[in-house]
Amino acid sequence: MALRARVLVLVVLATLASTVPAAAFHAEPTAHIFGGTSPASEADAPWSVLVEVATGVQPELCSGSLIDAAHVLTAAHCVYSTLAPRALSSFTVIAGATDLTGPVAPPTGQVRRVGGWRAHPAYTARGDVDLVILTVSPAFDVSGAAVRPIAIVAPGQGPGPGVRVKLYGWGNESPGVVGREHALDQTLLRPSACASGVPSLLCGRADGGAACVGDSGGGLVSAGGTPVLVGVERLVLDSSCARPAANGYTDLSTPQVASWLAHAATVPIPPRTKGLATIVGSGVAGEPLTCRAPLWSGSSRFRYEFVDVASGVVLATGGSTYTPTVHDVDRGVSCVSIASSAGGTTEAAAANGIVVRAAVLADPALQLFISAEHALTFGDASSDFIYLHVTLRDRAGEGKVVLSKIVTDADAVDLSHVRPGAYRLCAAFAGNIRYRAGRACRRLIARASVTDLVRLMRPGRRSGRRVVRLLVDPPLVGRRVTFHWRLSRCRAQRCGPARTVRRGITLMSNTALHVPSARNDERVELSARLAKASVRGVPYAAGVWRAVLR
Template identity: 30%
Template sequence: MRAAITALAGVLALGTAGGATTVATAAETTLGAEARPPLAAKPAIVGGVPQTIQQVPWQVFLEATVSRTEAYDCGGSVLNETQIVTAAHCVINPRTLQRFPEGDIAVIAGVSSIPTSERTIQRRSVTSFRVHPGYVPTLGGVSPDDVAVLTLDAPLDLSGAAVRAIPLIGGTFYPALGTGALISGFGRQVAGGTPDGRLYALGTSIGDPLACGAEANATVLCVTSPTGSACEGDSGGPLTVGAVLAGVASFVSTNGLTGECGVGSVNGYTNLAAPEIALFVQGSDTPPVAPRGGRDVSARGVFQARGSMTCAPGTWTDAPVFAYSFIDTSSGQLLQAGANASYTLLDTDAGRTIACQVSASNAGGVAIARTQSSPPIAVAPVPPVDAEPGRRATPKPALRLSLTASRSRAAAGASIQQTIHVANRGRAAARGVVVCAAPGRALSFTKLQRGATQSRGKACWRLGTVRARTTRTLQLTVRLSRAAKPGRTATAITLRSGNAGSRALSAPLRIVR
């Protein structure tokens, strides 16, 4: 039996936007573009469930001969009796970057495992194939337009339950975020392991196109699963939404919560809804090209209530039409969408962080770019009052931040209860108050008081208005890792307010044996 060479997994570097600072006065500020991860390298199904081919009868196994002892394995989907859709990199020798000869590629349909003695097996040779004109093979990486269509030497028999064609998804854009999907393949069940030859499937969901598609996000679907991932050997395989084919497996990240091909790994699938891809699959060798660009998208504004922010789309290719969305990045709430590039900040926006998202559309598809999040929107300024002899000064808030903890020394694995105290000692209400906690080395949250939102390792509470001469408390529990080494760590606490400034402190903890 020949050794199988699968598509190589690679690192997907998830970028983060730059830090925001509080705007306390009516000064204009410019937001740059949010950092976007590049395209990753290549995939297969970790954490999947064994399938019979009758459950996913469009799935096929591809085998390209590299040498007498080696084969390059991928997946694919049945388009019709004589055509298979797969990834472009599945028909490219990963060592030479040259196309495999057509006669060296075999398609096996109607099977639940490889090798097999199943009577439903249909084996075909490939007589020709088309590679998307935009695809550029690279060593150890991927390129946009990762799709190819194979023509078989003889028609498949589609009358049985084990081999069926699947229709392409319609539309011109991305399925809605959170849409349930199914991925399947014959690839590895453990990162770095050897595929057992069985067919597996995994439920997943459509994610943010900015998570993995870089400037080509119009042509890439980004999907994740809380239980697994595609991995090496699943390249070219299907992503289905309902009973239609929505994507072709192209690449997988290696930085999931459990490492390569693990929980949280972002899987990139070529987006069959984009006309740039769909029209090629349907037969066009000159499909329209979706927009690329947006790396210099920006927004400028006065980031306080009753101010405004205006979005500039930046530079794009292929003459797109623009639309603008303004999004509360802490909650995901859409605040405004349409052709208007400006958004007037309302009093109710105080404390929010807002980004502008640009949609660039043309005949090839719809791409997006997003700015960094704004600083927390400040409350509208209070007009100054002219001083008069004998008149009392305008009341002002005076916030104090403190913290108490159940212990200041703890051993590895211990839990520590912490209470944050926000006291307003002034004679006026503090508005737009936000408190955040960030656990330090070897610490993690185990319990948070209701109302907290978590993002990028921090937990934040939007307290809104803290009245004069009142105190608010917030409770949380952190736990030391069982692998924590002796030393010092701390929980960092920050407070910011639209009219009372900001505060910061830390809750030090000594780790003992």
Template identity: 30%
Template sequence: MRRLVALPLALLACAVAAGPAAAAENRATPRIVNGTTIASTEAPWTVAIQIEQGSGVGSCSGTILDATHVLTAAHCVVDGSSVAPASGILLAAGTPDITTKAAQAQGRVVGVKTVRVHPGYRSSEIPDDVAVLTLEAPLDFSGPTIQPLPMVPTGTYVFSGTTTRVFGFGITATNRDDFGILRRLSTETVPASLCGTDAPGALLCTFRRGRAACSGDSGGTATAVVKGQRVLIGVTDIAASECSAGLNLYANVAAPEIRGFIDAAVQEQNVSADQLPVSPRGGTRVRINTTRPRVGRTVTCMRGSWSGSGSLSYRFQFQFTKSGRSTRATSLSRKKTYRLKSRDRGWKVGCVVRATNVGGSGAGVSATFRTVRSR
């Protein structure tokens, strides 16, 4: 697997240190660690994918979008600058187990006619890690074991703290070799900037120690309930080098940077990178401008470095941990200053900068929260 430099995360009790696999001969891609085995009817949209490229065979997961299109991760089908031939890709739908012939017989194995990769994807980088597979024959949705999953509406922001269910066929620990059983886990979204990415509008991040996607879950299904409906919010991309650390990154399907490609691919259209908007980049250097905040003083949220940021809005967040963890926050606004009040005494203050443009919306969070003192 590719690895990122480990970064200290203020709100997470871990560090980022990994990336998706690239080599076809040893494509270890994220799987479910400490997940629950489930029936196909609980996730009829998640499929197992096997890719033959060069001298190797890789294993991934994917999500059914409609009868002839499956969404997966670009790094599942790209080795360096080479895209796997469609003839070397098979997917299994409608079965929770592809490890035996009897189990495989419960579902349907389908070949692939066309492979489309996001034109902005680079194997040395994290964003835009999505691909759409056009199937040789349509899937049958007449039964409960094979069904499509709707995507979250374009531009819908998934807030930090959202409960997320992740589905995939991946391995159950970093060094295991047990790909092929469908599992799910529950985790929670956190600000993407805290997970070491400078593309917080194009990526989602989840963290729950001891529970995460791991190798083989790449391209799999991250979901949340939005307006009463379970929808696809992300495509599994990155796992920590030790999967049990509990951290994952996903391509954010609500971001126009990602969604523009997916929508075009489902319409059997090719798009160039120039035709797709790019979401804001940056957000990793947001900070409060003082080391000793005091009641009555004004603190300023320093925006950090952004490119293509469009409009910026600010929010001040407070944490209190002495008698159980409590949090609260001001509303997002264009105002980047806040006058500390008596009720803030003893709380730790930090801030969020949200950047929005036509490519998406992402937030940067201050890495350090400072304790508010008396006057």
């Protein structure tokens, strides 16, 4: 089978000293689910059955689930020997019992022979989907509480990682404890935690136990509420079974499995691969890591997930690259290649992980914030900076230094004393073991009138007409403002009555105002009433803006 090189498939089952007669079952020394608990009564899991296979020397055991009165769902490797089917006469199915250390007494216990089976075509073709449906003869009596079928999960509604589930089986529990059914609570992991590149797979793990030989074909059911069959036990990762280990299950909700259960004419084939994903990169914070996919067959869509090796937390999903930050330093990062098609979704995990290490980064990621109280603070990344040199220059940007101060990352710089106006605020970082030196700047508008948000540029010409340019700061951008042009004749420093020209305009960050035609001896003034506004929660008073052009 395709998984022999990577996992232990539960083909070798628990053995018994004698075969099962039609009316009674006597178990010889064997054991059960490691770390599990025994069901209180047959009614706790009335769908759970024992499947015995007579091999001619010693019988083998499997577990299974009753999905209707005449059919049992179990693992295909229970009925095949190296992909060759065993004889129907070698199978016996027992339902309605949890303790078979003594005779099975009807009406609680029922014993049936197998009249036929139907294996998933992917198992006989590639050893992929380890499922078979046994047809028992005669059908079980399901009128009582001890023997009842279980519903199968709806297509596409299977549980995901982190969900609690429960396994029922007749496998090893502990040495010397024999002949009883046990249950084991588990938490689902991502499929690639059990096997990489295997389609239609669920992976579960319990802190206090594991499935073992004899649990093959056992039903994995939802925990809480009415139980629903979500998976069938197919593989374990630890042959000793003596310590907690992950167990693999066939996922019954995938298109590849659900279509077969529904007797569809064709069964879609999901992506599969025998390879592993690979993660490559320098491992330096700030430099990208790349996930390389293996060679997939039967796939049409791809995506990638980058995960924390220790916790399994997904750090990023989508593209094939992930750039770790300073917050990822000392974290192990691995990746998963995920391929999808009409048959389902399959994962291939990387066998390796890369531990992110600190390095000198080009961008120190300085973040400058100004609070409503007019105090300067820094972003979360500043905890790595230690010392910052803060400077505040006047409106020209490169003009007079108004403030110069060395601060630590925990400091807040008080800017409330700065006179009203517009400034350029910069924080410079000298560098340390993680970062190279860096500098971040932003524009600061001190508390004032909105008239401080407008700057007049020198008049010029455009298309033969005189224009005045205004540089406008938020929050005035996008506001509708009416400008008043006053033109008055002046002689010998004295001006006569003015004529007024009103023009409305929507302010942009760089606004052009056309100057009305004026005689050479006329004085030109520009004024506007500006409404109050706020920026970053700081209020600005309304004001009248005036400028004399000549």
